[in-house]
Amino acid sequence: MFTGIIEAVGSVAALQRSGDDARLRIASGKLDLSDVQLGDSIAVNGVCLTVVTFDGSGFSADVSAETLACTTTGALAVASRVNIEKALLASDRLGGHLVSGHVDGVGEVVTCSERGESLHLLIRAPAELARYIAAKGSVCVDGVSLTVNAVHGSEFELNIVPHTQRETIIGDYAAGSAVNLEVDLIARYLERLMLGSDAAATPAASPTVDRAFLAEHGFANR
Numbered sequence: 001m002f003t004g005i006i007e008a009v010g011s012v013a014a015l016q017r018s019g020d021d022a023r024l025r026i027a028s029g030k031l032d033l034s035d036v037q038l039g040d041s042i043a044v045n046g047v048c049l050t051v052v053t054f055d056g057s058g059f060s061a062d063v064s065a066e067t068l069a070c071t072t073t074g075a076l077a078v079a080s081r082v083n084i085e086k087a088l089l090a091s092d093r094l095g096g097h098l099v100s101g102h103v104d105g106v107g108e109v110v111t112c113s114e115r116g117e118s119l120h121l122l123i124r125a126p127a128e129l130a131r132y133i134a135a136k137g138s139v140c141v142d143g144v145s146l147t148v149n150a151v152h153g154s155e156f157e158l159n160i161v162p163h164t165q166r167e168t169i170i171g172d173y174a175a176g177s178a179v180n181l182e183v184d185l186i187a188r189y190l191e192r193l194m195l196g197s198d199a200a201a202t203p204a205a206s207p208t209v210d211r212a213f214l215a216e217h218g219f220a221n222r
Contacts, residue, residue: 001087001098001099001100001101002043002048002087002088002099002101003085003092003096003098003099003145004085004096004099004138004144004146005085005096006084006085006143006167006168007031007032007085007086008028008029008030008084009029009081009084009167009169010026010027010031010044010058010081010084011026011027011029011079011080011081011082012026012076012080012082013026013058014078015077019065020065020068021062021064021065021068022062022068023052023060023061023062023063024060024061024062024063024073025058025059025060026042026044026058026060026082027057027058028058028059029084031084033056033058033059036054036059036086038051038054039051040086041086041087041101042059042061042084042085043083043084043087043101044061044073044083044084044143045071045072045073045082045083045142045143045169045180046099046103046140046141046142046143046180046181046182047063047071047073047101047103047143047180048087049063050062070105070106071103071106071180072142072178081169083143083144083169085143095145096138096144097140097184098186099143099182099185100185101143101182103180103182104126104129104132104181104183105125105129106126106178106179107123107124107125107126107129107179107180108124108177108178108179109121109122109123109178109179110122110123110124110175112173112175115159117161118159118161118162119159119165119170119171119173120157120159120160121158121159121160121170122155122156122157122158123141123155123156123157123158123181124154124155125154125155125156125181126154126181129154129181129183130151130153130154131191132184132187132191133148133183134148134151134187135148135149135150135151136148136149137187138184139156139158139183139184140181140183141158141170141179141180141181142169142179142180143180144164144168144170146158146164
């Protein structure tokens with residue numbers, strides 16, 4: 001688990017393809033690796049990766065074909081800047097929100113503009129994720145825990161303060177940038193729980209959670 005509070009900005013030192021998979025070498029920048037062990041989890045742009053080798057300057061992780069296809073990891077190149085966060089300790093402060101490091105989909109930056117000293121982003125999420133994104137709720141963008149300002153269909157607005165711009169790769173964004181998205185864990189589990197016994201139905205028979213469904217089960221007025 002992670003918090004979405006980025007600890008360092010690193011860079012891709014090497015990317016070695018092996019069939020459909022790859023091994024990624026990350027130069028870890030200011031990230032303290034003194035307490036890292038083989039097998040530990042580190043999030044790279046919001047993707048939970050397992051450390052297979054490490055030294056004082058960085059670490060390596062194997063990336064599966066599934067991860068390469070379903071996240072922006074497959075588009076990384078040598079020298080690409082990346083957000084890095086070590087896994088959460090039980091004794092740590094939860095400064096952001098609970099983040100699993102399991103990316104739900106890839107979004108796109110629609111617009112990127114300055115508003116005072118802050119950066120205003122409009123991001124388009126895949127249509128199937130839109131129902132999990134709520135105004136004033138949490139969303140994880142490239143591993144960064146952020147608060148949603150407003151939602152318009154499958155697009156949502158974010159306001160990025162100067163500190164976050166400096167300490168993450170968000171300051172590098174431009175219109176058209178692809179970003180990893182992870183929606184709030186609570187929203188996903190709540191939807192599943194509301195299905196009740198219908199959750200065991202085959203996918204073709206699973207009901208749609210809409211207003212009629214909520215009313216039928218006592219969660220909304222008809």
